[in-house]
Amino acid sequence: MKTFYAAMLIGSISACALNSAVAQTTPPADPALKIxxxxxxxxxxxVHTKLDVRFDYKKRYLYGKEWVTLKPHFYPTDSLSLDAQGMDIKNVSIVKAGKNTPLKFTYDSLTINIQLxxxxxxxxxxxxxxxxxxxPNELKAQGSAAITDAKGxxxxxxxxxxxxKPTQIWTQGETQSSSAWFPTIDKPNQKTTDEITMTVPAKYVTLSNGRLASQKLNGDGTRTDTWKMELPHSPYxxxxxxxxxxxxxxTWKGKEVSYYLEPKYAPYAKDIFGFTPEVIDFYSKTLGVDYPWNKYSQIVVRDYVSGAMENTSATLHGDYVQATKRELIDxxxxxxxxxxxHELFHQWFGDYVTAESWSNxxxxxxxxDFSETLWAEYKYGKDAGDAHIYEDRMNYLSQPELKTKDLIRFxxxxxxxxxxxxxxxxxGAILYMLRNYLGNAAFYKGLNIYLKSNAFKNxxxxxxxxxxxxxxxxDLNWFFNQWYFGAGHPVLNITYKWNDATKTQTVYLNQTQDGDAFTMPLAIDVYAGGKMDRRKFWMRNKVDSLVFHSAVKPSLVNVDGDKMLLAKKTDSKSIEEFTFQYFNAPLFLDRFEAITAAAKQQTNAGARKVIIAALNDKYYELQIKAIKAADMTNxxxxxxxxxxxxxxxxxxxxTLVRAAAITALGKLKASGNMNLFKQALNSQSYAVQGAALSAIDMLNPTEAMSLAKSYEKDSEGALKQAILVTYATSGTDEQYDYVYKAFTEGQPQTQFNLMKKFADFTGRVKSSEQAQKGxxxxxxxxxxxxKYGVxxxxxxxxGGIKESRTKLNDTAAVAAIDKATVDLQKAE
Structure with a gap:
């Protein structure tokens, strides 16, 4: 599963949208953590699960018949417990010689206890x-920040x-929600083959795991489809x-690869998903295990409760992946x-071999997660892979509350x-380090052994x-003990000392995190006399140092030269050393670190040289970083x-570099750039168009309003965002409903991006009726x-809107705010 974290989004809203601090109290320790x-x-x-289901769209019910085949795991048993959430259980029988003999059972709305x-x-x-x-709609199931609903x-x-909005039905089983639509042992360490028969309106298509074994038109406007999965997989x-x-x-090697999209987006199916066979081929060759299932389908649905889900042979995506050819330009x-x-790699790691418990x-x-980096470096180059794993590291390191959590935790x-x-x-970052330590060949050989040894098991x-x-x-016990079964990460301070008299260079390494030292194999690259020499060093103590001779003072000593370490680093290199690093050390993170250092010291000639050179860096994200960093007041x-x-x-x-450059030029508010901005509006890239409209808005808001109106009907992505900001900043009642519609129909991230401007617009709009809607x-x-504390x-x-509406004597809107405030302040 690829998750979207609602709690992280809300944290961003709290920090960025409100521009005000709110006292936070530390919640009491969860007693469940002791379990x-x-x-x-x-x-x-x-052993085998056979389902025959039909749907009541009006009641939101599923009427199901199930034949579930089991056997005792080891010990003899005369009873069976099945997970079944919020169901009506009408009949439980043993099947023998084609006949059903009723069994005694009890049911508490969560578990069926059956006497065999x-x-x-x-x-x-x-x-x-x-x-x-x-x-499912009557089930009281609570979601989480990762999976926002759990009714299955x-x-x-x-x-x-x-x-x-189309009419759809879809399921979501992870973590343990499959038992909300069929009785099962809803645990990841179970594996079963299955057969699912669905009776649906004949105008609709269906999808399930495995192969479509049969279709039969019925006389009542329905059709019955039967899907069979003949290899075992987990109920979730x-x-x-x-x-x-x-x-x-x-297709891939004769196996069906298919893409299920809403009709509007079907013409772009290959643009969205068409690289899938290439990814299947790459992963199959890399792992030495061919894609194990008989087909691979991807389907896009509305109102999905997370990011995407790797259902065996049939991945389900939220509608954010649907896009036109123009949207995909950016x-x-x-x-x-x-x-x-990410979801495709799960077909091996997650489906073919499944974690035996959520702890694992x-x-x-x-x-x-690691597979995202793996594909990025293969398809787009090493810089792209390094950039992706760096984002992973920063995502983790930016959440200090996570430093107490083990990777494997019970x-x-x-x-x-x-x-x-x-x-x-x-x-993912740990696997990236482990691959570097073992070498690609040994690492992928190990994954091959793991997959083949545990195929269709846990x-x-x-x-x-x-x-x-x-x-x-x-031996890898040391690595797994500290990275898998331990918590936290190194906090590493690096300092240097050159002794000209003895021609010795000392590197001082100091781990300052609480707890024990991390054992770290380090590559230390020494650039001296026009050459680079790599030295291997094992840091085993919290304070350590490396001393070596050099004929001349090194131009650069680059600790963690292969940029693999998951650590919070403070490196005391001078700006001259960082400048040298940008132009001589080869990796994405070498250049990233140099640009970061140079951005803070642009009065220095070397730093300016780095910033200007990086505008044409070979990797686009570093170009954008330099564009944003350039101090145009200097x-x-x-x-x-x-x-x-x-x-x-x-x-x-x-196109993203072009858009960033336009944005930087726009901030100069130089009328001489107006023609450039207007030419950019002819781009097919929404990002370029959006940047251009925003730049024009800075020079001539009236003209920007007129242009925004002309682009309303053909706008998505950054262009639509620019139109919304233009309207929210300078618009009148005439534009309010357009902004309101975009806010109410937008995804949480869209609402976050627009929240501050939308609130300001709601405060100043003349119509009380419109204000109350907002x-x-x-x-x-x-x-x-x-529930996430927002x-x-x-x-x-x-409260900010209330101040504005009070000045407009809008008592109805003020009353609406007071009521909403009381409701929001009520305890859950």
Whole structure:
């Protein structure tokens, strides 16, 4: 699963949108953290699950019949417990010779406890029949920051009353929500084959795991589809989807690869997903295990409750991946594309071999996270891979509250707490370090051993360690103990001393984090006399040093020369050394660090040289970093940068670089650039157009308003955002409904980006009716995310609107704000 963290978004809103501090209290320790979360015991094993389901769109019910085949795992048993959340259980029977014999059972709305007809041993299987009704909308299931809902089965616009929204049904099983739509042993350490028969309106298509075995038209306007998965997989990976999807088919080595999209986006299916066969081929060759399932489908649905989900052979994506050819011009290795490869890697790490418990989620999610970097460096180059893993490190390091959490942890408040930046980004960065330490060949040989040894079974971190040790011949207990079964990261201070008399260079290394030292193999690159010499060094203590002779003072000593370390580093290099580093050390992070240092010292000639050179860096993200860093109030910087920015704005092949250059030029508010900005409006790139409109707005708001109106109907992405900001800043009542619609229909990130401007617009709009609509929309946002602590911030936003509406004598809007404030301040 690729998760979108609602809590992180709300944290950004609190910090960025409100521009005010709110006191935060430390929550009391969760008593659930003291509970040892053992791997679920296996009393019975699932063998085969057969389902026959139909849907009641009006009631939002699923009517199901199930034949579940099991056997005792080891010990003889005369009873069976199945997870079944919020269902009506009508019949439970044992099936023998084609006949159903009722069994005694009890049901508490979560678990069916069944008394079998006799005692079964582990060489005997048996089949239980269950007739049931699933009622997902009546289920009181709480989501989390990672997966915002947990009712398992979702009816989207089932009555067709929501304009411009399709009618769909889809499922979401992770972590343990499959048991909200069929009784099962809803644990990741179970594996079962399956057969799912769906009866649906004939106008819709269906998708499930495995192959479409049959379709039959019925006489009542419905059709019955049967899907069969003939290889075992875990219950949380079961899926169904029903709706008006257009299917675009592709292939890989004779296996079907298909893309299910809303009709509007079907013409762009290959633009969105068309690189999938290439990724399958690359992962198959890299891992030495061919894609294991009989097909691979990807489907895009509305109102999905997280980012995406790796259901076996049938990945489900949220609608953020749907885009037109024009929108994809600015995508590069965007969230959508990285998610596509992330979910695909799960077909090996997560589906083929599945974490035996949520405590070991790392063997699923850390690998999928790492795969994003793996694909980036293969497809787009080493700089792209290094940039992606650097973002992972920063994502983890920016959340200090995570430093106490082990990667593999058997104590947590809720199983979904495992879906965090430790499991994902830190875990991915750890695998990146481990690959570097072992070397590519040994690392991938170890993954091959792990996959083949545990195929269609479950895995845990110890099995991964043993496989990598078998491949490499190296002991890895030290690595796993500190990175998998320990918490935190090194906080490393690096200082240097050159002794000209003795011609010796000393490097001082000091780990300042609490607790024990991290053992770290380091590459230390010494640049002296026009040559680079790499020295290998093991840091085993919290304070350590390296002394070596050099004929001349090194121009640069580059600690962590291969830029692999997951650590918070403070490096005392001089600006002269960082300048040398930019022009001589080869890696993305070498140049990134140099640009960061130079940005703070642009009165220095060497720093300016770095900034100006980086405007034409070979990697576009570093170009953008330099563009944003350039201090255009410094005459020397501006005189050197401006002609470069003009050229970049007009001719750079990367649209995001062009947009960044236009934005920088726009801030100069120089009328001589107006023609450049107007020419940029002719670009096919929404990013370039959006930057151009914003730049024009800085020079001539009236003209920007007119231009914004002309681009309304053909705007997405950055251009639409620029139009919204232009309207929210300078618009009147005439433009308010356009901004209101974009805010209310936008994803949380869109609402976050627009929140401050939308609130200001709501405060000044003349119409009380429009203001009250905006107040309600902002309050609804606060209510929706109240459980994540956003209510105080939204109350402050409403307070700002209240001041403005009071000045306009709008008593109705003020009353609406007062009521919304009271509601938001009520305890949950």
């Amino acid at each position: 040892y979360r053992e791997t679920p015991p296996k009393y019975s094993d699932l 007809d006799r005692t079964y041993r582990n060489n005997e299987s048996y089949t239980v029949y269950i007739d049931y009704t699933a009622k 089965l979702y009816f989207i616009n089932p009555d067709g009353t929501e304009k411009d 990976l079961f899926m169904m989807a029903v709706g008006d999807f257009k299917i675009t088919k592709d 995508a590069y290795y965007s969230q959508g594309r990285s998610t596509i490869v 989620l790392s063997v699923n999610e850390s690998f999928a 104590h947590y408040g809720n199983k979904e707490d495992m879906f965090d930046a430790v499991t994902y980004q830190k875990g 895995g845990e971190a110890h099995q991964l360690r043993l496989a990598l040790e078998e491949a490499s011949g190296r 005459d020397d910087v501006r005189n050197a940068a401006q002609p470069v920015l003009v050229k970049l704005a007009q001719t750079d092949p990367n 107040i309600k929309a902002i309050a609804d946002f606060g209510t929706k995310f109240k 209510a105080p911030q939204v109350v402050q936003i409403l």
